[in-house]
Amino acid sequence: MPILRTFMLIVFFCLAACVQEDIKPNLAATTVEPTRMVVAKSSPQGCKAAIDLNYQVHDLYRKGASTTKQKRLLEKALQICPNHAESHNNLAEILREEEQYAQAITHYRQALDANPSLSAAWHGLGETYHKQGQFPLSLEAHLHACQTNKDSKTRIVELLKNNQYAVTEAGEIINKESLLVLYDEQRRASMKTMMAACGFKAKMQYVVTFRNLVFNSGKATLKPNSNKQLNQIAAALKVVQPTWIKIDGHSDNQRWRGKNAKQSQQLNLKLSQQRANTVKKGLIKQNVEQNRIQAKGHGSKHPLVPGNSKTARDKNRRVEIAVK
Numbered sequence: 448m449p450i451l452r453t454f455m456l457i458v459f460f461c462l463a464a465c466v467q468e469d470i471k472p473n474l475a476a477t478t479v480e481p482t483r484m485v486v487a488k489s490s491p492q493g494c495k496a497a498i499d500l501n502y503q504v505h506d507l508y509r510k511g512a513s514t515t516k517q518k519r520l521l522e523k524a525l526q527i528c529p530n531h532a533e534s535h536n537n538l539a540e541i542l543r544e545e546e547q548y549a550q551a552i553t554h555y556r557q558a559l560d561a562n563p564s565l566s567a568a569w570h571g572l573g574e575t576y577h578k579q580g581q582f583p584l585s586l587e588a589h590l591h592a593c594q595t596n597k598d599s600k601t602r603i604v605e606l607l608k609n610n611q612y613a614v615t616e617a618g619e620i621i622n623k624e625s626l627l628v629l630y631d632e633q634r635r636a637s638m639k640t641m642m643a644a645c646g647f648k649a650k651m652q653y654v655v656t657f658r659n660l661v662f663n664s665g666k667a668t669l670k671p672n673s674n675k676q677l678n679q680i681a682a683a684l685k686v687v688q689p690t691w692i693k694i695d696g697h698s699d700n701q702r703w704r705g706k707n708a709k710q711s712q713q714l715n716l717k718l719s720q721q722r723a724n725t726v727k728k729g730l731i732k733q734n735v736e737q738n739r740i741q742a743k744g745h746g747s748k749h750p751l752v753p754g755n756s757k758t759a760r761d762k763n764r765r766v767e768i769a770v771k
Contacts (some may be wrong), residue, residue: 495526497534500524504537514541532562536571544574551575566592570599577602580619583628584613590638593645600645608620613652616710617659620676626683629655630770648679652771658761660726665703667721669729677726680768681733689770692730692740696723697767699760700747712746 459770501524504517518541524534535558540552555572560566573588592599612762613629615621628634634650642649658678661670669677684692696719702711723742731737752762 452455461612468578475524490528494531497528497531501533501537514545517541528556530561532565532568532722534559535561536568537637539571539575543571543578546578548575548579566595566599570596573599573602576625580615581622581625582606583621583625586612587628587634587638590641590645593641603642603645603647607647607649608654609650613654615659615676617661620679621655621657621659621660621665623679623682623686626679627686628656629653630683630687630689632687653771657766657768658764660766662722662725665718667718667725674729677729679734681730681735684730684735684770685733687770688736689739691771692735693769694723694726694740694742695742695767695769696720696726696742697749698722698744698747698765699761700750700755701760716744716746716748717742719746722766726768 480709500520504520507517507520518538521534521538521541524531525538528534535554539551539554539558542548542554552572552575555568555575558568559572562568569588569592573592574587576582576588586603589596589599589602589606593603629639629652635653639651642651657676657680660673661671662668663670698719700712700713701716702708703714706714720743723744727740727742730740747763750759750763751765752759
């Protein structure tokens with residue numbers, strides 16, 4: 448969200464900013480722990496000056512001045528009022544537009560540490576995660592802003608369509624922190640509550656679809672790039688330590704060369720089981736407890752998309768991992 452849209456929030460929060468202390472609410476139940484910085488306490492005088500600097504930033508933005516000048520003013524504002532939520536948020540907006548996503552996330556988190564109800568920061572955080580392809584984290588952040596921010600609600604509708612937030616396509620990587628949003632029971636429960644409060648009836652998924660666990664054609668050998676995703680899955684599962692982990696392998700309905708429809712169906716079922724077993728073995732190698740893992744192949748019995756087109760086959764060929 449451009450600074451022009453978010454800046455008006457300063458008017459409503461300036462009184463609080465003038466007197467705020469080092470407020471550090473515990474966001475761990477619903478969010479990833481933010482990067483912490485040791486800062487001095489904000490003074491009323493410093494925070495009043497920070498508000499003035501934000502007005503100057505606003506004016507520079509309207510005049511089309513370089514973001515370098517805007518960032519310098521915001522950094523100065525944070526030096527004199529380290530916990531000024533709007534300064535962190537506005538700096539994060541610039542960093543996001545510059546595609547400096549890691550830094551943007553840090554400042555959004557610091558804005559929310561100072562003011563957990565700052566809707567603009569939740570929206571910006573959600574959009575930053577969306578840019579990174581971390582859809583579960585994006586959904587979680589947008590849910591915090593859903594009741595006050597129309598753009599966040601629109602993004603949620605998109606993420607909920609066909610459970611997009613729980614699907615990782617080929618060529619993408621869903622990281623450990625995003626997986627924890629879906630695999631941690633408390634996180635899911637919190638999101639379910641926020642979804643209901645925002646008027647959504649969708650159920651939170653604990654089944655994650657991986658189309659990026661790619662195998663060699665007709666074989667159960669994972670391609671090297673798939674190991675990056677397997678590492679992230681294992682890391683998340685070792686944190687959550689669920690009662691059980693269910694791995695479901697699904698193949699497409701393509702016929703095998705020289706085989707009839709029935710023979711091909713049997714071979715696809717066998718192949719999907721072998722691929723599920725490969726993922727299971729990969730997780731065990733990374734110290735995920737073997738006795739908690741179930742692996743089952745389903746062949747082409749449960750397609751997500753009907754038809755025999757390449758697009759349909761690409762969608763239906765997948766590995767799903769659920770936890771409880």
